[in-house]
Amino acid sequence: MARSERSRTALLDAAERLFAEGGIAQTSDRRIAEAAGNTNHSAVGYYFGGREGLLRTLLTRHITGLEPARREMSAASGSLLGDVRSLVVPATDALVELAEQAGEGRPTWRARFVRAALHDPQAAEILRGLGGEAPVAAQVVHSIVARLDHLPANIVRGRAALMTHIITSTCAENEERAARGATDPRWRATGDFLSDAITGMLLAPVSQGSRDLP
Numbered sequence: 046m047a048r049s050e051r052s053r054t055a056l057l058d059a060a061e062r063l064f065a066e067g068g069i070a071q072t073s074d075r076r077i078a079e080a081a082g083n084t085n086h087s088a089v090g091y092y093f094g095g096r097e098g099l100l101r102t103l104l105t106r107h108i109t110g111l112e113p114a115r116r117e118m119s120a121a122s123g124s125l126l127g128d129v130r131s132l133v134v135p136a137t138d139a140l141v142e143l144a145e146q147a148g149e150g151r152p153t154w155r156a157r158f159v160r161a162a163l164h165d166p167q168a169a170e171i172l173r174g175l176g177g178e179a180p181v182a183a184q185v186v187h188s189i190v191a192r193l194d195h196l197p198a199n200i201v202r203g204r205a206a207l208m209t210h211i212i213t214s215t216c217a218e219n220e221e222r223a224a225r226g227a228t229d230p231r232w233r234a235t236g237d238f239l240s241d242a243i244t245g246m247l248l249a250p251v252s253q254g255s256r257d258l259p
Contacts, residue, residue: 053092055081057106060089060099065157069100069165100168101175107159108172108179111135115181122185125192125247130240131185133212137236140216144232152224160217163209193247199258204247211246215239 059081063072074089074096085091093099114135122128143153162168176183186205193201215235223230 049092052081052083052088056083056088056092056099057103061103061158062154064103064161065154069161069168074099097167097171100162101171103158104162104168104172104175105178107155108175108182111139112179112181114138115185119181119185119188122188125189126240126244128185128189128192129208129244129247130236132182132189132208133240133243134236136212136216137232137239140220140230141232144230153220156213156216156220160213163213189247196251197256200251200255203258207246208243211243212239 056077060072060077063077063080075086077099078084078086078088081088089095089099093102115131118131118134119128122131140153140156143155147153162172189208190201190205193204219228219230219232219235222228
């Protein structure tokens with residue numbers, strides 16, 4: 046790996062960790078550079094053009110990394126559960142891989158960074174604009190929605206939106222507990238649990254009152 050690429054990767058990894066630990070808006074570009082071991086305190090601007098470019102690169106690295114596994118799983122899916130697993134399992138498997146790369150006893154930060162991004166206005170806006178970077182994920186969501194055409198459209202929209210929050214919050218909480226040394230995150234079991242739970246949520250009966258949701 047070339048020196049410039051190593052510097053970019055070090056900045057990305059440092060930013061992911063600091064954003065996960067302290068929040069995106071609360072973390073300065075200078076602190077990211079220092080944590081990455083870069084003596085140029087303007088390194089984020091130099092390599093990424095600023096905070097927006099850094100966030101875009103981090104988010105793109107995350108969502109595009111899940112696409113190959115999602116493509117393979119979705120091609121073999123023949124059910125709602127299969128579609129849901131195509132969304133969930135690549136995300137939890139990616140956390141398995143990150144944990145293996147970090148080494149035993151060392152924390153990962155990806156799940157907590159994604160949670161922070163969803164709650165940060167700038168990062169969330171960037172993420173919404175990256176749909177073209179994850180066409181397989183979009184196709185899977187479309188397939189899920191099509192399998193729920195017996196339900197009111199507003200209910201389907203609301204439940205589909207919940208999927209992201211359920212996956213993100215559960216993975217972030219597991220990662221947080223593991224970082225404190227409290228539990229083994231058991232990512233593969235978590236992927237199975239989330240897939241089953243989300244499928245059940247999508248197929249749940251619709252109470253009369255919830256039909257009035259916009």
